[in-house]
Amino acid sequence: MKFIHxxxxxxxxxxxxxxxxxEQRYILEQFIELVEEEKPDAVVIAGDLYDRSxxxxxxxxxxxxxxxxxxxxxxxxxxxxxxxxxxAERLSFGSSWYKHSHFYxxxxxxxxxxxxxxxxxxxxxxxxxxxxxxxxxxxxxxIHSHHDAMSAIVNRIQEEMNPDEPHVFVGHAFVLGGxxxxxxxxxxxxxxxxxxxxLFEPFHYTALGHLHSPDxxxxxxxxxxxxxxxxxxxxxxxxxxVTIVEMKENGSIELRERSLRPKQDMRELKGHLEELLDxxxxxxxxxxxxxxxxxxxxxxxxxxxxxxxxxxxxxxHLERKLELTDAKKKSSFKVVEDKKKSELELFKEFYADMTTxxxxxxxxxxxxxxxxxxxxxxxxx
Amino acid sequence: MKFIHxxxxxxxxxxxxxxxxxEQRYILEQFIELVEEEKPDAVVIAGDLYDRSxxxxxxxxxxxxxxxxxxxxxxxxxxxxxxxxxxAERLSFGSSWYKHSHFYxxxxxxxxxxxxxxxxxxxxxxxxxxxxxxxxxxxxxxIHSHHDAMSAIVNRIQEEMNPDEPHVFVGHAFVLGGxxxxxxxxxxxxxxxxxxxxLFEPFHYTALGHLHSPDxxxxxxxxxxxxxxxxxxxxxxxxxxVTIVEMKENGSIELRERSLRPKQDMRELKGHLEELLDxxxxxxxxxxxxxxxxxxxxxxxxxxxxxxxxxxxxxxHLERKLELTDAKKKSSFKVVEDKKKSELELFKEFYADMTTxxxxxxxxxxxxxxxxxxxxxxxxx
Numbered sequence: 001m002k003f004i005h006x007x008x009x010x011x012x013x014x015x016x017x018x019x020x021x022x023e024q025r026y027i028l029e030q031f032i033e034l035v036e037e038e039k040p041d042a043v044v045i046a047g048d049l050y051d052r053s054x055x056x057x058x059x060x061x062x063x064x065x066x067x068x069x070x071x072x073x074x075x076x077x078x079x080x081x082x083x084x085x086x087x088a089e090r091l092s093f094g095s096s097w098y099k100h101s102h103f104y105x106x107x108x109x110x111x112x113x114x115x116x117x118x119x120x121x122x123x124x125x126x127x128x129x130x131x132x133x134x135x136x137x138x139x140x141x142x143i144h145s146h147h148d149a150m151s152a153i154v155n156r157i158q159e160e161m162n163p164d165e166p167h168v169f170v171g172h173a174f175v176l177g178g179x180x181x182x183x184x185x186x187x188x189x190x191x192x193x194x195x196x197x198x199l200f201e202p203f204h205y206t207a208l209g210h211l212h213s214p215d216x217x218x219x220x221x222x223x224x225x226x227x228x229x230x231x232x233x234x235x236x237x238x239x240x241x242v243t244i245v246e247m248k249e250n251g252s253i254e255l256r257e258r259s260l261r262p263k264q265d266m267r268e269l270k271g272h273l274e275e276l277l278d279x280x281x282x283x284x285x286x287x288x289x290x291x292x293x294x295x296x297x298x299x300x301x302x303x304x305x306x307x308x309x310x311x312x313x314x315x316x317h318l319e320r321k322l323e324l325t326d327a328k329k330k331s332s333f334k335v336v337e338d339k340k341k342s343e344l345e346l347f348k349e350f351y352a353d354m355t356t357x358x359x360x361x362x363x364x365x366x367x368x369x370x371x372x373x374x375x376x377x378x379x380x381x
Numbered sequence: 382m383k384f385i386h387x388x389x390x391x392x393x394x395x396x397x398x399x400x401x402x403x404e405q406r407y408i409l410e411q412f413i414e415l416v417e418e419e420k421p422d423a424v425v426i427a428g429d430l431y432d433r434s435x436x437x438x439x440x441x442x443x444x445x446x447x448x449x450x451x452x453x454x455x456x457x458x459x460x461x462x463x464x465x466x467x468x469a470e471r472l473s474f475g476s477s478w479y480k481h482s483h484f485y486x487x488x489x490x491x492x493x494x495x496x497x498x499x500x501x502x503x504x505x506x507x508x509x510x511x512x513x514x515x516x517x518x519x520x521x522x523x524i525h526s527h528h529d530a531m532s533a534i535v536n537r538i539q540e541e542m543n544p545d546e547p548h549v550f551v552g553h554a555f556v557l558g559g560x561x562x563x564x565x566x567x568x569x570x571x572x573x574x575x576x577x578x579x580l581f582e583p584f585h586y587t588a589l590g591h592l593h594s595p596d597x598x599x600x601x602x603x604x605x606x607x608x609x610x611x612x613x614x615x616x617x618x619x620x621x622x623v624t625i626v627e628m629k630e631n632g633s634i635e636l637r638e639r640s641l642r643p644k645q646d647m648r649e650l651k652g653h654l655e656e657l658l659d660x661x662x663x664x665x666x667x668x669x670x671x672x673x674x675x676x677x678x679x680x681x682x683x684x685x686x687x688x689x690x691x692x693x694x695x696x697x698h699l700e701r702k703l704e705l706t707d708a709k710k711k712s713s714f715k716v717v718e719d720k721k722k723s724e725l726e727l728f729k730e731f732y733a734d735m736t737t738x739x740x741x742x743x744x745x746x747x748x749x750x751x752x753x754x755x756x757x758x759x760x761x762x
Contacts (some may be wrong), residue, residue: 054435055471072477089438093445094475096453101478106715 007046007209008227012059046209047083047172050222077102166251204251209290387429388590389608393440412664427590428464428553458483585632679738
């Protein structure tokens with residue numbers, strides 16, 4: 001039995017004000033090709049199919065089309081759960097009909113813990129749920145944290161589990177050991193959002209969604225597939241892939257990763273403005289990637305973002321590399337108090353706040369002349 | 382071949398600030414019973430399944446449940462199109478899967494005009510579409526109005542039509558001859574929203590949605606089923622029902638109406654406050670109906686809405702029967718100019734604005750005493 005484990009598609013995602021739908025369509029085409037090549041017995045999607053409870057209609061149409069091609073046209077069973085970004089109720093609509101063609105979508109957690117069986121493997125599908133929801137559903141007042149909730153759910157699953165068969169857990173949760181990035185919204189403070197990985201011991205494989213890196217957790221049989229695409233610059237150095245799981249009848253597994261190549265990468269670029277705008281440099285670059293550019297220049301730059309965008313059209317974020325000391329940071333809040341300072345003194349402070357360089361004597365000489373000239377124009381002009 | 386024609390469910394509708402979802406669940410239970418009794422070969426829903434493009438999740442769950450019971454559990458084919466209140470794209474999600482169990486949902490108008498065939502009858506499903514959309518879809522620049530659009534669509538349908546078979550048009554439009562009510566949003570001014578009924582001549586039956594009364598159009602074979610429930614007080618006197626269509630192989634039809642009885646009716650109640658609060662009157666009333674109350678009293682009433690709600694908990698709207706003349710209306714805008722008038726004069730004007738009765742001499746005598754007493758208390762107290 002072979003299945004592909006993926007998660008965190010986040011269809012309808014906006015990144016720095018740009019809808020990723022076309023990028024997502026591109027990468028999903030690759031995914032469909034990959035499914036065609038691998039011919040798995042199932043595709044498992046571990047939550048966050050959409051990025052929000054009410055996704056834009058383009059995302060709705062894209063998901064419909066992709067799932068239809070995989071499930072109906074390619075006749076591949078799909079096992080999916082909703083994540084914290086999905087609306088369990090909205091995603092659930094129609095799921096009763098999908099079963100006919102072996103598309104098993106669990107949108108809302110219910111009291112029915114019967115697994116989905118595909119080619120002899122039991123898939124236990126547990127959509128993302130808040131501890132309060134699980135407490136109410138199971139009538140168990142001792143449930144307070146995500147760990148409590150998952151523990152109670154796994155207990156329920158175990159009651160009906162046939163130990164002679166292979167078992168896969170499909171879920172969307174923050175399992176302890178993972179590293180978070182910006183695009184995974186923090187769920188809670190102080191660890192109550194975390195779930196201990198020991199809970200998944202009864203399963204031969206645990207297919208997780210929620211964290212966006214395939215390296216988020218180090219474990220032989222518990223795994224995040226990672227997201228389809230990089231969804232924030234904190235993911236810039238992450239691999240993006242899906243996991244191919246080959247499972248034997250006794251539940252033993254073999255894992256492989258297959259990487260996905262986006263139309264445009266999301267990455268950081270560092271250097272001096274002049275350097276980045278030099279053809280000998282940028283001709284070796286994929287200039288239409290989504291970029292966060294960090295400029296090393298000190299001193300004033302005139303409209304650097306527009307200059308950069310003439311070469312790199314998809315600069316999403318621009319930063320100056322400023323090594324501010326604490327003292328410097330404080331001084332910026334003092335300016336309003338310093339009304340009696342001269343223009344030169346005020347400018348010196350401004351320069352110190354905005355750059356990492358020294359305001360040398362020659363710079364001071366130039367500025368004094370500028371101030372003098374401006375003063376003359378104001379009073380004489 | 383027998384089918385049930387219904388439309389305008391408007392799930393998720395808010396009426397005067399109240400979600401109708403529970404009312405809708407109640408009436409849909411009746412509808413399901415009716416389907417069980419009639420055992421039709423199909424259920425036809427002519428648009429506006431939801432009241433808005435993003436309906437509340439309760440409405441999504443209700444629609445899912447009702448359609449599943451009819452289509453899968455009762456094994457009844459469903460033919461449905463989206464209306465102007467539905468989001469064509471959102472409603473379409475999953476529709477490719479539904480066909481397996483003979484649930485034919487046409488959310489978005491496409492260039493494919495192949496009819497759905499159920500028991501030898503061709504159902505031509507045309508969801509609501511703006512003229513601009515149809516113009517673009519058909520590449521026909523002469524399309525400007527809804528009538529133009531429908532005419533072009535029907536021409537396309539006719540190209541492929543087998544004249545020896547029975548044909549049903551299923552659509553959502555404002556077909557000429559209909560009467561509008563408050564809860565059908567006006568689509569356009571000056572008639573460009575209307576579609577001439579002569580266009581539907583090629584069809585043996587035309588199952589329409591959009592107008593909420595089954596009497597909206599008088600025609601042997603073109604019919605609005607009407608909405609499931611009364612959705613505004615302008616529909617208070619309308620019958621609410623579904624239409625049972627029995628169609629022979631030659632396309633000849635026999636129509637029957639089956640009425641639906643809501644848990645709480647929506648109606649108007651008129652009278653004097655005292656009368657309406659009299660047990661001998663209200664004991665014969667269904668006091669928990671949704672009511673618009675029109676009071677005939679003249680003169681001041683203290684907090685009539687709360688008094689009425691103690692007897693009639695679902696008063697949604699209260700009106701005073703005031704026959705304002707134009708002159709009276711104008712006078713209310715003058716008050717601010719009349720700063721030099723006496724208290725008595727000001728009150729006389731106020732009384733005239735607010736009531737239809739005369740401010741008689743005896744009323745004037747009473748008020749003069751009240752004003753005199755108040756003045757004494759202010760200056761002496």
